[in-house]
Amino acid sequence: MTPSPSEIIELAAGLRGRGGAGFPTATKLASVRRAAAPRTVVANGEEGEPGSLKDRWLLRERPELVLEGLRLAAVAIEADRSVVYFSDQAAEQSVIRLAPPTVEIIRVAPRYVAGEETSIVRVLDGGPALPLAKPPRPYEQGVLVLNVESLARLARRAAGESDPPLLATLTGGGRPATLHEVHPGTTLRALTEAHTPDPVRGVLAGGLFGGFLTTLDVEVSHDGLAAAGSALGCGAFRVLGPDDCPVAVAAAALDYLAGQSAQQCGACIRGTDALSATVAALRAGTATAADLDLLATRASRLPGRGACGLPDAAARLATSLLTVFPAVVRRHLIPGCEACRLPVDLHATSTSAPPQPARRLDQHTTSTSAPPQPARHLDQHTTPTSPPPRPARDLDQHAIEGVRA
Amino acid sequence: MKLLLDSTRCQGYGLCHEKAPELVDLDEWGYAAITRPPSSPEDDRAARAAIEACPAQALRS
Ligand code: SF4
Ligand code: SF4
Numbered sequence: 001m002t003p004s005p006s007e008i009i010e011l012a013a014g015l016r017g018r019g020g021a022g023f024p025t026a027t028k029l030a031s032v033r034r035a036a037a038p039r040t041v042v043a044n045g046e047e048g049e050p051g052s053l054k055d056r057w058l059l060r061e062r063p064e065l066v067l068e069g070l071r072l073a074a075v076a077i078e079a080d081r082s083v084v085y086f087s088d089q090a091a092e093q094s095v096i097r098l099a100p101p102t103v104e105i106i107r108v109a110p111r112y113v114a115g116e117e118t119s120i121v122r123v124l125d126g127g128p129a130l131p132l133a134k135p136p137r138p139y140e141q142g143v144l145v146l147n148v149e150s151l152a153r154l155a156r157r158a159a160g161e162s163d164p165p166l167l168a169t170l171t172g173g174g175r176p177a178t179l180h181e182v183h184p185g186t187t188l189r190a191l192t193e194a195h196t197p198d199p200v201r202g203v204l205a206g207g208l209f210g211g212f213l214t215t216l217d218v219e220v221s222h223d224g225l226a227a228a229g230s231a232l233g234c235g236a237f238r239v240l241g242p243d244d245c246p247v248a249v250a251a252a253a254l255d256y257l258a259g260q261s262a263q264q265c266g267a268c269i270r271g272t273d274a275l276s277a278t279v280a281a282l283r284a285g286t287a288t289a290a291d292l293d294l295l296a297t298r299a300s301r302l303p304g305r306g307a308c309g310l311p312d313a314a315a316r317l318a319t320s321l322l323t324v325f326p327a328v329v330r331r332h333l334i335p336g337c338e339a340c341r342l343p344v345d346l347h348a349t350s351t352s353a354p355p356q357p358a359r360r361l362d363q364h365t366t367s368t369s370a371p372p373q374p375a376r377h378l379d380q381h382t383t384p385t386s387p388p389p390r391p392a393r394d395l396d397q398h399a400i401e402g403v404r405a
Numbered sequence: 406m407k408l409l410l411d412s413t414r415c416q417g418y419g420l421c422h423e424k425a426p427e428l429v430d431l432d433e434w435g436y437a438a439i440t441r442p443p444s445s446p447e448d449d450r451a452a453r454a455a456i457e458a459c460p461a462q463a464l465r466s
Contacts, residue, residue: 266416267432301438305438307413
């Protein structure tokens with residue numbers, strides 16, 4: 001039984017987008033429904049965030065949930081075109097196997113900004129996967145882009161679950177990446193304890209978007225993290241374990257962002273590069289107090305200066321490094337921190353310790369009857385049909401730890 | 406009126422700032438940054454002049 005368009009929009013009430021921005025799903029559905037035909041719905045599985053693997057996992061292991069959500073969203077907006085959009089090669093077969101022939105499958109090259117809504121609009125129009133200036137926003141033009149987890153949650157709502165869990169990816173702390181189902185009320189502390197038994201000095205939250213956070217007693221939710229001055233984003237957390245230096249992690253993350261800038265907006269190219277260069281100097285022990293003042297000023301001026309959110313992520317990262325870890329930062333001024341200047345391998349898989357089983361946060365099973373897999377060892381070679389436990393090594397191609405020291 | 410900047414188009418010519426110094430600032434590399442929306446008839450005139458002056462068509466209302 002397919003619900004009516006307005007029933008589907010009601011089903012989506014309270015759900016927030018899981019791609020990063022957290023936009024209310026029902027609002028998006030309703031505004032695209034009002035747009036003139038032709039209307040397109042896109043299941044966005046292109047997680048540009050290096051520390052996230054939930055979207056790949058959903059496409060590989062739970063494509064039926066994503067496709068059901070896509071079908072419901074298409075009904076809700078009376079879509080003329082339905083598309084699944086992603087870059088993960090391993091997901092292709094699982095999606096093709098289940099997708100009805102009317103669903104288009106578009107696979108693009110992986111890139112931080114390829115999952116931006118406006119990049120997708122450009123690809124649909126035959127262009128490159130690069131962001132466009134807003135407004136107009138895609139949903140004002142009849143293109144509904146919903147993250148694959150947003151769609152999976154819509155499908156779970158339709159199947160009778162009132163509060164489907166969120167997915168969160170944890171990396172860092174010298175551990176392989178772990179994926180978790182997060183039920184309402186779960187704290188960041190419980191989540192990091194499920195990732196590592198070691199002490200945790202903080203996290204880089206919301207992929208690369210939420211900045212550093214040392215308060216772990218916050219609820220893992222949009223509101224919980226926003227109240228702590230951070231952001232849930234795509235639900236990826238880079239844990240800072242006892243051996244992780246925030247300056248080194250920030251330098252690696254900013255280096256990654258600077259390298260991923262789509263080179264379209266002058267303010268983003270120059271601004272992000274400048275932040276990255278200063279934090280790299282801090283890590284190398286060659287930065288002065290005046291450099292830090294300039295870093296703070298530049299970071300305060302960068303948000304909102306690009307067509308997409310990349311410069312905002314870079315700015316928040318730099319600002320939070322300065323405000324959350326002021327003492328650590330001061331220790332890195334000339335002549336710097338000895339430990340940081342040692343060749344540090346930031347790869348999560350560089351430890352020879354066996355991967356920890358990712359403890360599920362609770363034992364509820366889903367109404368889809370599919371047992372929620374903790375997805376311990378997702379890697380790019382895992383086939384959707386037979387996921388053998390493997391170390392998560394290939395994820396590091398994208399993980400920020402993969403950015404060399 | 407609104408004053409919108411398409412940052413993918415801005416080439417840092419800086420002419421916008423000459424025409425509307427109250428509304429558009431330039432960063433240390435010369436790229437435009439909108440400082441506030443136009444809020445008076447005078448602002449609107451300045452904004453229109455800036456839009457017309459931009460050789461990269463990076464500004465619009
Ligand atoms: S803001 Fe940066 S990453 Fe985004 S489109 Fe502009 S240049 Fe590219
Ligand atoms: S005149 Fe146009 S190209 Fe030049 S700085 Fe202003 S907006 Fe940018």
